[in-house]
Amino acid sequence: MSAISIIARLTFREAIRRRIMLAGLVLGVAFVILFSIGTHFIFGDIAKDTAANMPSQMAADILIAESTNTFMMMGLYAATFLSIAMAALLGADTLAGEINSGTIQTIATKPIRRADVVLGKWLGFAELLGLYVLLLCGGIVLSTFIQSGQLPENLLIGLGLIYMESLLIMTITLMLSSAFPALATGGIVFGLYGLAFIGGWVEQFGGLLQNDTAIKVGIITSLVIPSESLWRRAAFEMQTPLTGTFGSPFTTTSVPSSLMMAYAFLYLIVILFLAVHIFQARDL
Amino acid sequence: MTDAIDAHLLRKVFGDYAAVKGLTLQVKQGEVFGFLGPNGAGKTTSMKMLLGLIAPTSGEAALLGKPIGNREVMSRVGFLPEHFRFQEWLAADEFLLLHGQLLGMKKEDLEQRRAELLERVGLTPFRNKHLRTFSKGMLQRVGLAQALLNRPALVFLDEPTSGLDPVGRRLVRDVIREVRAQGTSVFLNSHLLSEIEVTCDRVAFIQHGEVVRVLEMASLSNDQTSVTIRVSNLAAESLNGLSQWGREIQIDGEFLHMIVPSDTVLPEVTRYLVSQKAEVYSITPNRMSLEDIFIETVGKDGGL
DSSP states (O other): OOHHHHHHHHHHHHHHHTTHHHHHHHHHHHHHHHHHHHHHHHHHHHHHHHHHHOSSHHHHHHHHHHHHHHHHHHHHHHHHHHHHHHHHHHHHTHHHHHHHHSHHHHHHTSSSOHHHHHHHHHHHHHHHHHHHHHHHHHHHHHHHHHHHOOOOTTHHHHHHHHHHHHHHHHHHHHHHHTTSOHHHHHHHHHHHHHHHHHHHHHHHHHHHHTOHHHHHHHHHHHHHOTHHHHHHHHHHHHSOTTGGGSOOTTSOSSOOOHHHHHHHHHHHHHHHHHHHHHHHHSOO | OOOSEEEEEEEEEETTEEEEEEEEEEEOTTOEEEEEOOTTSSHHHHHHHHTTSSOOSEEEEEETTEETTOHHHHTTEEEEOSSOOOOTTSBHHHHHHHHHHHTTOOHHHHHHHHHHHHHHTTOGGGTTSBGGGOOHHHHHHHHHHHHHTTOOSEEEEESTTTTOOHHHHHHHHHHHHHHHHTTOEEEEEOSOHHHHHHHOSEEEEEETTEEEEEEEHHHHHHEEEEEEEEEESOOHHHHHHGGGTOEEEEEETTEEEEEEEEGGGHHHHHHHHHHTTOEEEEEEEEOOOHHHHHHHHHOTTTTO
């Protein structure tokens, strides 16, 4: 067994043993259940209302489809936020905590490369996040499908992008954790996330109001931290075309380009490389 | 034979503070080497540099003939850090399994070795208990087992007896003797001078990040021995005659104290006393203690 996979398994097991995953799973399941109960009543009301008020069956069908999609996107937005929080929580204490406590010393003096430690942890967290995103987002999509028979467009691309966003946040956290204490790491990550969130909003309004400067501000923010642009692209992939014309944080009016997606991917790789480099260079 | 450790002018500077000024020392294969010094002398930093945890600012060192940080060498090195901390959510046996896997040990060998070492440090009944439930002494024991998993050619022990009761300390001492008998070199960092005194072949005194003195422990018992002789019926003129073998002769009731250059003169001293019709009850050589030498070397202020 390679050193990377030993560390990955250790990381996975630690999250399970320390009940971090359990807490996440319980909350995740509660979240999906709550979403299902809420949408169950909302979808029922919408169906009744539209049947009474719409001039034709076709118009009613469109409205129902649109509102179902909007609620699903709201659910996915919340699920994405929870996945990001999980990504930051998993990563913040890992290297920083083990350096601080000295746990890392017996690991780092084994005949393995320091890169194996970082990459192993990354892999372990990536597996955990994969399961978590699948549970939350899969739960939302499945719940919507069971209730309405609707599946979003480009489901796999959309979920893939949401997963990539959580990976990106986890990688940034891991990188910061190799240089800073846990609390500082958590603070910086949520600060960056906030920055991306505001930048995303500015770009959204820019899109709605056709304001080029606002769009540029958004793009520059996305270059600094491309997490929000991944969500917005995911939303664009999964929303119905009509939903996209309304501005809301859950949907997208200004669509991040494929180039931006490629940039986000490259960004992730560079940050991971940086994490390895910082950890290799530092005193333990 | 290559040295187990060969360090040449290792230096570590944190900001504008030189934690280790220039460490030069050689540890032979198969010897137990004690590393002594007052608090803040740079002992742990030195050890971490040798283990590749801290990058030296300058200087070089080799473990088992290879430059520090060599991965092949690290598979033959063991390490028990000070204030030993670990994955407390693992059971003792799982903990050893993890570290054995990281050492790249074969499954069967590792299985046998885990059982062997758990037995040796007295933790077999606790093998499936989580480390978070362990006392400080038990953690120290499982940490020691961890350091010996790969039958290391060189093992670093940083304060291995801190937090241990007398039984635990005896265990560590015995284990050090056992691994030495198997040819393992031991680099021992300890504050407990009595510990060092009974286990080490050589000691280095480090102060302000430099080795200020290296001492063969065997030489301690030979030169500069103070002797206490319990004797009665000793005439005052006979006392003067003793000065040919030693100095600082003092008499304190039945007890006669003197310092002799070597314990090889003791039989002659005995014959002399008997010939002077004195009654000799006992002769006790007192080795000059390591503590005396420690204070003499680093000063009473501990080099602050």
